[in-house]
Amino acid sequence: MMQRASKRILVVDDEPDILEFLRIILQEEGYEVETREAGCLEELWYNRSLPDLILMDILLSGQDGRELVKSLKSQQETKQIPVLMFSANPSAQETARQAGADDFLEKPFDIDVLLAKIAQSLQ
Amino acid sequence: MSKHQQRAQDHGNRWPKSAADLLLCRRLEEELGMYEAIIASSDDAIVSKTLDGIITSWNFAAESLFGYTAQEAIGQSILLIIPAELHGEEEQILRKLCQGMRIQHYETVRLRKNGSRVEVSLSIFPIKDRAGTILGAAKIARDITIRKQEEQARFHLAALVESAESPILSKTLEGIITSWNRAAEQTYGYSAQEAVGQSITLIFPPDRLNEFVTIMERIRQGERVSLYETERRRKDGTLLPVSVLISPICNSKGQIIGASSIAHDISERKRIQAQEHFLIQVSDLLASSLDYQETLANVAHLVVPQLADWFAVDLVDTSGHFDLIELAHTDPEQVHWARTLRERHPIDPDAPLGAARVVRRSQAELYREIPDELLVAVARNEEELAMLRQIGYSSAMLVPMVARGKTFGVITFVATASGKHYDERDLVLAEEVGRRVGIALENARLYREVQQSRDQFDIILQGVADGIVVYAPDGSIIYANEAAAHMTDLASAQRMQATAPLDLIDQYELIDEQRRPFPRCQFPHQRVLAGEREAQAIIGYTRKGTGQPERWSLVKSRPVLGENGKVEMVISILHDITERMSLERRKDAFISMMSHELKTPITSLKGFTTIMQRRLSKEEDVQALHYLSRMNAQLDKLTRLISELLDISRMQSGKLALQTEPVDLDGLIEETVENVQAACSTHHLLIEGRTGVQVMGDRERLGQVFINLLNNAIKYSPGAQTVQVHLWQDGEQAIVSVQDFGMGIDKAHHEKIFERFYQVSGPEKSTSAGLGIGLSISHEIVARHQGRIWVESSRGKGATFFVALPSIQPESSNDQQATGETV
DSSP: HHHHHHHEEEOOOOOHHHHHHHHHHHHHTTTTEEESSSSOOOGGBBBOOOOSSSEEEEEETTTTTHHHHHHHHHTTTTTTSOEEESOOOOHHHHHHHHHHHSSSESSSOOOOHHHHHHHHHHH | HHHHHHHHHHHHHHOOOHHHHHHHHHHHHHHHHHHHHHHHHOOSSEEEEEOBBEEEEOOOHHHHSSSOOOHHTTTTTTTGGGGGGGHHHHHHHHHHHTTOOOEEEEEEEEOOOOEEEEEEEEEEEEEETTOOOEEEEEEEEOOOHHHHHHHHHHHHHHHHHHHHOOOOEEEETTBEEEEHHHHHHHHHSHHHHHHSBBGGGGGGGGGHHHHHHHHHHHHTTTEEEEEEEEEETTHHHHHHHHEEEEEEETTTOOOOEEEHHHHEEOHHHHHHHEEEEHHHHHHHHHHHHHHHHHHHHHHHHHHHHTTTEEEEEEETTTTOOOEEEEEEEHHHHHHHHHHHHHHOOOOOOOOSSTHHHHHHOOOOOEOOOHHHHHHHOSSSSHHHHHHHHHHHHOOOEEEEEEEOOOOOOOOEEOOOOOOOOOOOOHHHHHHHHOOOHHHHHHHHHHHHHHHHHHHHHHHHHHHSEEEEEEEEEESOOEEEEEHHHTTTOEEEEHHHHOOOOHHHHHHHEEEEETTTTTOOGGGGHHHTTTSSSOEEEEEEEETTTTOOOOOEEEEEEEEOOOOOOEEEEEEEEEEEEEHHHHHHHHHHHHHHHHHHHHHHHHHHHHHHHHHHHHHHHTEEEOHHHHHHHHHHHHHHHHHHHHHHHHHHHHHTOOOOOOOEEEEEEEHHHHHHHHHHHHHHHSSSEEEOOOOOOEEEEOOOHHHOOOOOOOHHHHHHHHOSSSSEEEEETTEEEEEEEEEEOOSOOOOGGTTTGGSSTOOSSSSTTTGSOOSSSSHHHHHHHHHTTTOOOEEEEESSSOEEEEEEEEEEOOOHHHHHHSOOOOO
16 A cells, blocks of 8 residues: 555546546545646646656547647656556547557446556556 | 277267268367367266266266276266166156256266265256257266355354344445344344345444444454444334444455444343442442431432332331331322322232232232233222322332341332333342342331430430449440539530540549548449459549539449450449538547547446445445446446447448457457356356367457347346357357347347347337347447358247357467467
């Protein structure tokens, strides 16, 4: 638990309910969680430092998550951060991976599967 | 002593011997010697004989003519040299002699010593003494065998000339006719009596008189005027085409004294030539156009007046009705009248004579003469008879027109004012004209039919909403309908046909469904020309520079094969799917959006149920946990339904993407069965057997198929406790079967259950509720894996669903494992 507590996860989704339940569950799991509904790259920084993992929906209101991932992955200081993308559209998996996402989850997802993938990515 | 001296002595012995007598005797002897010398040297045989017929003298010529020597002959009866049947002749001769008559140039036959006969001309004189008493006769015989032969030859020649079939005549250098044979009489109409003594110009047409001068000029120079074709005039004024041969005639001294002329009547040859020329003209006219009315009118102008005064062409339909399609008359005013006659008195198909019979028997008829009785016989009433009489028929021919063994018409040739009388030769010509016109009409009819059906097709094709383009094997456009022109934004179909295909293509921006440039070689008609039996493509296009929104066409091409199996043309159907494409895009966008919109709340729901589950677990509220798991299961079901809806939409637009990789089929089945079993408490899912192979496919999609089959098996066997899964390999195929022990499916539904939105209706309807798309999706997924899915079942006996998938060959599966992701 102590090990996990040090891990910081940034969750980006335009649905407040999803942000809320993910925050509850991930905090229960011992992660530090910061949520954003959208925003520019700079706003994604967690307390001015980088998160250990980013969970991001592909479709954000007024923004394409894949573009964010691309710019993250193109910058030296952020490109090593694992990005896990999710979408209600299963065929988005391909484009998510092309944009640089390390993993993909189809919505609605099984929480246990999500937790397993997060644990795997943070190893 | 010589014979002469002997003879002189004999004479002398009988003569009186007075002095005066002696003087006279001497003179006489001298005279006698002279005569004897003359007689001896004569070329004619000279024989004397007594009145009893005893030969008394026989000269050298007699020796050589008759073969007897003087010794042998003298003292013998003259009968020695007279053939037995002519002995009576000698008596007559003697009788005439006794009467003091001379016989001159009497032609008869005498016998030679060797028995052969010789023709002679006899002159017989009585020998008288001074008192005038006839003592005997002197015969002078001349051999006339050669003369006779010559005469006979001349006679033969004359007979030959006379009996020759060609006119032979002779004329002087001045052109006066000197002989005129029978053929000349017949040919020119003048008797020998009328012609001989007249100028040869008698038989020259007035416009050919100069010919005579030229001919005679050449004859005078000893030239032969060889066969040349000209014309001569008969007594009746008619002209006769002839070929003449004129040769000079020379007298015994070789002087040219006249000319012989042999003529050949070439009117028959000329007639045949004229017929051939006529037929060629007919054929040329018939071949000149496929417009039969125009051609027939032209032929009619040829036939009238050359062959007939009245020319009519009738067609006969199946009911025997005659349809007059062409009528020509030397007198144009008569045409209207003749039509009226035909309208008022149509041809009776059952008439015993004429056109009706020609059609029935398919045989030409010749009416050399048309006597009034014939008109009376064919006329059906007084009015018709009057009209027929008015025509003034002289002769007529009716010939059938035949095509494919069937008589479809009659051509009538009538001679009226010309007074012509047709004969067999004219009939042969008429039949030939009939045959050629018949073929031409039949060709024209076939062409018309083709044209009509083509026109009809064109009307139909122009009327259809789909664009139709027909390509020649070289890729050029040979037909395009207006719809095609409209769809491609061209002014007209003609414009489209007139433009070279590549230039045409260059005018457009062409894209495929993925909005990539559409390659030319992928045009369906090009693919068919390259050998494909059928090709289709969805092509989006905009005319360059117009700025118009793009249009979409579903283009399908098929070849039209010739008898040799080669592609003769390619037919492309352009179906405008612009509307459909935009609708589909909107629908795809909508379904995508909808599934996203539906799944987002489910994601939240599932998230919160998980949180609740965790809380309740701590509180150990078993019942509440149970309710939550039910909620979760229903949420999963809802998720699946939404996914299926998205899938079916993708399937429809061909966008169901597969992520293929080698899949361990046995492992996949085990995992799937385990997962389904976890959510199912009513049935035991049993696996039996192994395939032991990998298949190439989308692991998740294949899993979806088996989940669907297992869930169905559970759903449709509510009373049963097990679902049996069998795995095995059959040749190159891996087979999975899912067997339930439920209500089963009636055979009638076996195929249809794989169709989209199909639901088995029946008393158990309520239990089979659903979207009816699960099997349809499974079917699509299996088909996309080159596999097969089917069901075996009967009502009340449970159902077994089979999925057969092609297995990967061991070596290639190794390669795949080495390079690709492993399971």
